[in-house]
Amino acid sequence: MYNAGEPQCVSDYVVSSYTPTITTLLSDVPVSNPFKMMVVIEPDTLHHSRLPYTVDELQRIESHVPEKDLIKFQSANVEEVVLHLSTTSIAHFACHGQQHPENPLESSLMLHDGPLKVSQIMQQPTPNARLAFLGACQTAMGDKTLPDEAIHLASTLLFAGFQGVVTTMWSISDEDGPKVADAFYEYLYRKKPSTSAGTFQPDTGEAAQALYIAVDKLRSEGVSFKRWVPFIHMGR
DSSP: OOOSSSOOOGGGTOOOOBOSOHHHHHSOOOOOSSOOEEEEEOSOOTTSOOOTHHHHHHHHHHTTSOGGGEEEEESOOHHHHHHHGGGOSEEEEESEEEOOTTOGGGOEEEETTEEEEHHHHHTSOOTTOOEEEEOSTTTTOOOTTOTTSOOSHHHHHHHTTOSEEEEESSOOOTTHHHHHHHHHHHHHTTTOOSSSSSOOOOOGGGHHHHHHHHHHHHHTTTOOHHHHTTEEEEEO
């Protein structure tokens, strides 16, 4: 949209979110007791480029999320991550991702000892699963031969039981991950009590709004279009 003054665009007025199925929007949000957030970062993965800013990303998350609620893995193995999925409310991954358009269940997040496949996640009971944050490349990039079908890592995590997913449509800059995560969790935890007394659970239904604010902050730094556009929210 253009007028005689400053140029405007839809994102100035609309908080965007996407869903592959109506069922995702109709499912109940689980009540987590206790609330746990698992953070998995992989700064060094065999046969992949280094992601040094993932360490900073974890530190930004720690500044917002109470220590008692965090389960943290650096250079994790697949087995220990899978073990904690059943008690996790928010799963945050800062690592490389790998898509398999021909067999979406083989799509994976690349951990220290190998791929964590969607098929492995779907085999686990995830009664507390509310939100997955995929700070990995191309986790919402579909198959160009099936443009009308949502076949990618993010949508399969919705099918696996997560209520919402923050994901990316193409490769992101490593340095942008901590910035987006910082602003995202700052918003979700803005109502956190100043003392550690009692319990606090963020409203993951505000994830789309939180991502909107985080991306807008990144965009305000004057970065190129291709750096802020790929971040999207799916689900509820």
